[in-house]
Amino acid sequence: MTKSIYDQLNASGTVAKQRVVETFSGSILDTDRWNTTFNGNGTTAMADEVDGGLKLTSSDNASGAYMINFNDKRQYSNSGCECIFVGKRTTTTNAQMLGGFSSSTALTGDVIAVKDFTGNTYKQLVYAKNGSWGTAINTTVAIDVNFHNHKITLSSSSGTLSIDGLTAVTNSSDNLPDSALQPFFYSGETSGASASIISQIRYMECYNT
C-alpha cells in the first residue's frame, strides 16, 4: 500500500499547516525559494564535499555577513512553530553562525535563533522582540566547528532550543517574538577585521504546530 508523506506527518482528520523542507543538495542554491542578503557581497555555493551542504561565505570586508532567508515571506507563527536545521560554523576565528527564525532580513525585528560565536564558550539561544534583544542564554554545549542538529520550538509562552536531540535551554521570560517569522541562516564576521567567514547548512525544516 502506498503511504503518502501527508499521512506520515499529519494525523487523520487534521489539516496540514505550513511546512518547508530544504536538503541543500544539487548544483546551486534554489534562489527561487531562498533570498540572500549580505553586507559587502559574499557568496553561496554548494560544497563539493561529502555531507558539505550549502556553504555561505561572507565578504572579506569588515563586518561582512551573508544570510539566506525568505525575503520577508513570513509564514511561521510566533505562537507555534518549530525549526530543525543541521548546520555549523566553519571558520574558527572572529566568526559567528546564526540560524532559526526572524521577522526581518536584517535581524532588526523579532528573532529566535541558535548562535555559535567564537567569542563565547557555549552555544546560545538568542531572541529579540521588535529589535530589542533579550539576554542570550548559554547552553552547556561548547562552541565548535562540527555539524549539529538544532531544533527551536517556539510557543506563545516559551522558546526552547534542543541540540542533537537533547533539550538545551528554554526561555520563558521576555523578548520572545510576537510577529510572524521566516527561516534564516547567517554567517558573519565579528571583529571588524577583514576576513571572509564561512558557515555551512545541509538541512532545514520549518513548520507550524
Add this chain to the structure above:
Amino acid sequence: MVFPSVYEMTNPLTTVRKQHFWEYFSGSTIISNGVEWQNMTDGQSASANQLIKSGTSWTADATGTRTFSSSEGAEIEFTVSQSATDSFCGFDISTNTDSYNMDYALYCGGGGTINIYANGSQVSATGVSYTSADRLGVRMDSSGTVTFLKNGAVFYTSSTTASGTYRVNATIYTSGVSLNVNMNSRWAITNFGGGAGATAMADEVNGGVKLTTSGNRSALQFNNKRQFSNTGSEIIWVVKQAGSGANGAVGLASNSNGYFNSGVHVDFPTSGNSNFYTLNDAGAGSYTSTGKNVSESFSYHTYKMTCSASSQTCTIDGDLSSTVTRDNNQDPDEKMQPVALAYNSSTTLHLQYCEAYNT
C-alpha cells in the same frame, strides 16, 4: 504512526542527519534559478532576476552575486524584452565591472541579429536573428569551453578557453529594455559528441521529467557538487526509458561526463540484459548482469544502488540483483553525485524520482 517532522521520519533527533536529497520530478519545469544582481551602475536596476535600464549609455554594468570557476562551469538563459535593441549578457572575470568589456558576451544588436564580443571587441557577426520570444544562452562547461545558444541550440563556440573565477555580467544600452536572466538549476546538463541535452516535464500521467540528447551522450547531474560518500551512501532512481534503440543509465558518479567514473550505475543497453557497473576514478571496473532483460527498462522500475566500505549492491524493485565485493581496485574511490545519462539521440529517459543519502 505520525511523525512531527520529515527529519524524524528518517532520523531520530539524537543523530545528526547526513546529506540527504530527494526530488519528485513534477511541475512546470525542472527547478531553475534567477540571477541575483549587484554592482548595478549607470541606470541599471533589478527586480528579482530582471535587469532593467533607464537612460541610454554604454557604460552601465551589473554582475551576478554568484561566482563560479571555469572548472565547475555555469549556464545562463535569458530573454530580452524588446527586439532590435542593444544589450550584452555573458560571463566576465569575477572582479571586473567594466561595462560590456566582458570575456564572453552575447550581444543582441539593434539590427535584430546576434554578435559575439570578447573584451569589448566583436569576434563574430553570427547573423543569427533574435526576438523577445527567443531563449538565449551562454554556457561554460567544466572544461572551460564557452558556447552560445538560441532556444537550446548552440550557434557559436568561443575559441578562447575560460580559466579563472567568473560571474554573470550584463550591460543594457537601450532605455526601457530589460533582461530576464536565469542560471543553471539544481540539475545541470553536460554534453558530449556534439549534441545538446534537454529536459522537459512530461505531460503524461506518471511521466516525470524527460531527458534527451541530440548527440551521443548527455548527462544530468549536480555540476560536480559531490556530497555523497563512495563508502557509505545509497541512491534510488525510479526510471524508465523510451524509444527504439534507446540506451540510458542512472547511478552515482564522481565525474559529470557520463562515464560514471568513481561510481555505480545501472545501464540499459540496446539489447541483452541491463548491467550493474562499479568503476573507479580511472574508469576501471567491472559489471554484472542484473538478470533483467533490457525490455523491462521500458517500464518503470525502482533501482537502488548501495555503496559501502565492503561492497556495492543493486536491487531492482526490492529484489537484490547484483553484489560486487569491494577489492579496492575497481570500486568507487571518490565522492559522488547523482547522474542520469542519455547515450544516444534515440533515447528518452523518464525520471520520476531520485533520492540519495549518506548512511
